[in-house]
Amino acid sequence: MITQADNVVIAGGGLAAVRTAQALRDLKYPGRITLLSDEACLPYDRPPLSKGYLQGKANAEKIRLASPDKLAELNIEVRLNKPVSGLDRNERRVRLADGTWVHYGQLVVATGARPIMLEQLRPFRNVHVLRRITDADALHAALIPGRRLAIIGAGFIGLEIAATATEMGCQVTLIEAAKTPLAAILGMQLGEGIQRWHERKGVRFRCDAKLAKVIGDPFVEALELTDGTSLQVDVVVVGIGQTPNIEWLAGSGLELHRGLVCDALGQTTDPLVFGVGDAVCCRVGSEHRPTRHWTATTEQARRVAGAICGQPETGPIFEDNYFWSDQHGSRLQFVGEVPTDPRLVWVSGSPSEDRFAVLCCTAEHVAAVFSLGSVRDFLVHSMPLRRGERVAAPVL
Amino acid sequence: MTIRIRIEPTRCEGFGNCINAAPDIFELDADGRVCLRKETVGDDRIDVVRRAVYDCPVNVISYTEE
Numbered sequence: 001m002i003t004q005a006d007n008v009v010i011a012g013g014g015l016a017a018v019r020t021a022q023a024l025r026d027l028k029y030p031g032r033i034t035l036l037s038d039e040a041c042l043p044y045d046r047p048p049l050s051k052g053y054l055q056g057k058a059n060a061e062k063i064r065l066a067s068p069d070k071l072a073e074l075n076i077e078v079r080l081n082k083p084v085s086g087l088d089r090n091e092r093r094v095r096l097a098d099g100t101w102v103h104y105g106q107l108v109v110a111t112g113a114r115p116i117m118l119e120q121l122r123p124f125r126n127v128h129v130l131r132r133i134t135d136a137d138a139l140h141a142a143l144i145p146g147r148r149l150a151i152i153g154a155g156f157i158g159l160e161i162a163a164t165a166t167e168m169g170c171q172v173t174l175i176e177a178a179k180t181p182l183a184a185i186l187g188m189q190l191g192e193g194i195q196r197w198h199e200r201k202g203v204r205f206r207c208d209a210k211l212a213k214v215i216g217d218p219f220v221e222a223l224e225l226t227d228g229t230s231l232q233v234d235v236v237v238v239g240i241g242q243t244p245n246i247e248w249l250a251g252s253g254l255e256l257h258r259g260l261v262c263d264a265l266g267q268t269t270d271p272l273v274f275g276v277g278d279a280v281c282c283r284v285g286s287e288h289r290p291t292r293h294w295t296a297t298t299e300q301a302r303r304v305a306g307a308i309c310g311q312p313e314t315g316p317i318f319e320d321n322y323f324w325s326d327q328h329g330s331r332l333q334f335v336g337e338v339p340t341d342p343r344l345v346w347v348s349g350s351p352s353e354d355r356f357a358v359l360c361c362t363a364e365h366v367a368a369v370f371s372l373g374s375v376r377d378f379l380v381h382s383m384p385l386r387r388g389e390r391v392a393a394p395v396l
Numbered sequence: 397m398t399i400r401i402r403i404e405p406t407r408c409e410g411f412g413n414c415i416n417a418a419p420d421i422f423e424l425d426a427d428g429r430v431c432l433r434k435e436t437v438g439d440d441r442i443d444v445v446r447r448a449v450y451d452c453p454v455n456v457i458s459y460t461e462e
Contacts, residue, residue: 019450026446047453295413298450313443324411324453331409375428379412386416 006031008308009102011084011094011248012110013037015045016277016297018065020108021076023305033076036094036102038083038111041133042068047294049136050160051326055168056140060133084111087252089270106272106308109249109260113242113278118152120211126219127236130157142235145169150223150231152211153239154181156325159194161237162203163327173204173231175223180207187338190358190370193351194332197372200354201328206231244279244290257281258290264317266304274304282319293323318388330354331375335382336368345394347377357381361393397439397461404456405429413451418444422457430456 008024010017013035021033037043043065052058071078086095093101115129128139139161143149147170151158154176162172178184180191181198195205206225215222215230223231244259254268255261259281266274277297281290291297296319303313325332342360349356355373359366359381369385371378384391401421410428414421418441425431437445439461449457 023446023450045453294453295451299447302446302450315443322413375410375412376424379410379415379424382412383416383419 002029002031002309004030004032007103007105008033008108009094009104009106010035010108010110012108012112012277012279013039013043013078013080014110014112014277015043015065015294016110016112016279016301017108018043019298019301020110020276020304022066022074023302024308025074025076027305027309027311029305029309031105033074034102035076035078036082036084036096037078037080039132040081042066042071042078042080044133046131047326049133050130050157051164053133053136054130054140054143054161054164063133084248087249087254089252089254089273092272104272106274108304108308109246109273109275109279110277111245111248111279113244115157115238116241116243118211118238118240120214121152121220121236121238124214124216124218124220124236126234127238129238130161131242139235139237143168143170147171147234148232149173149235149237150175150233151237151239153241154178154195154205154207155239155241156182156323157239158237159198159327160325161239162198163201163329166202167328170235171204172202173206173233174198175209175211175225175231176205176207177210178207181205185334185338186370187340187342187360189342189344190338190351190360193356194372196351197354198328242278244281246279257283258288261288264303264319265307265312266300267307274307276300276304284319289319293321295322316388318386320386320388322382322386330373332370332372333375333378333382334368334370336360336366336385338368338370342367343393347381348374359394363393365393366391398436399439399442399445400436400460400462401432401434401445402458402460403430403432405431407454408456409454411453413453414448414457417447417451421445422448436462 044063083097085097121127149170154174183191209225209227213224260275262275322335338360345359347357357371357374357377360368369382408429
């Protein structure tokens with residue numbers, strides 16, 4: 001039986017950490033809940049950092065995940081500036097960077113991920129990443145109207161920043177190694193459609209190109225690319241992916257592979273240690289799926305809270321790979337997995353318009369739904385997929 | 397025990413995660429904002445209500461137990 005003497009420590013201070021804590025209190029968990037955050041401010045939501053916050057339309061308080069009053073009401077303690085540096089599972093304690101230890105009854109690993117940096121660009125002063133609020137503050141200060149911004153990586157972060165910076169009056173070029181943006185997720189045809197849409201909004205692309213050489217010191221002045229072209233720049237952003245913050249777990253005996261390895265319920269091989277969010281890689285059967293998206297994190301948080309409280313989720317757990325991305329004032333939404341050589345069935349709109357909804361089908365089934373600015377159509381067509389139902393592909 | 401659900405439709409952005417969690421409880425109105433098909437449900441639905449609460453990116457849904 002869980003009592004007030006029990007104690008959950010959550011290593012982390014972001015969405016995964018806060019939602020796990022809230023879910024525990026929802027389930028009436030009576031013990032202590034302590035978050036160990038390595039940041040200097042209370043937990044906040046990250047999606048606004050590449051949009052409204054970056055534009056200066058929101059502040060730290062507006063994007064906070066829980067107010068100090070709410071945290072007090074729920075009796076959730078958040079310790080700021082407390083990065084974790086090690087784990088001793090024998091003694092059930094977490095080591096902080098200052099050398100002190102925090103004992104746990106149960107531990108939730110929610111230390112998230114950090115952006116990958118290109119080593120060639122690390123020494124330069126006008127190169128940015130975007131993950132934390134401090135990154136957004138620095139980037140906001142750099143995005144002065146008229147400045148030339150090069151973004152390396154045309155994934156979601158890159159595309160969102162491109163849209164925001166364009167709106168802020170910057171001249172933006174995206175440099176992407178693949179032949180189109182989002183090629184790995186959407187396939188070539190839809191990737192091209194997104195590229196054209198961005199181009200209609202004034203964003204430029206150099207696809208099938210990587211960074212070859214950096215010109216300038218201590219500020220980057222130009223980038224020479226592998227396609228033989230050169231780009232004059234004032235500001236550079238690197239958005240090529242993220243890596244999980246799990247170095248602190250080295251030597252703990254927990255399995256680490258593209259993240260802290262957990263099952264679908266967020267459990268590790270240690271019954272007292274759980275994982276939620278970007279630090280986690282779920283192993284289901286022989287598949288490894290690193291956590292990447294917002295609702296995947298909130299759902300993991302609920303499941304882990306249930307497991308800790310002895311009320312594990314019993315229904316089928318289905319990872320629907322749902323995500324959204326807000327760009328140029330429109331919402332992209334996606335669910336499923338685009339097959340190789342998909343048959344595209346247009347529900348509404350088309351890639352040459354500024355809104356559309358499309359079904360990506362194999363010969364038999366709808367494998368993915370993708371939409372731009374089409375909330376209703378997305379909702380109708382995505383629901384069965386999000387429940388793991390098989391939907392027959394429309395016959396033309 | 398029943399669950400009473402509350403929403404703040406003015407802040408809704410039409411993500412629809414709530415409808416995905418419980419299409420018998422939530423729906424989108426003509427403006428693409430959430431509205432409730434039922435204001436109270438039995439506590440056997442608590443799991444899907446919690447899912448709707450947690451999956452809402454703009455925190456528009458809350459509930460109380462009565």
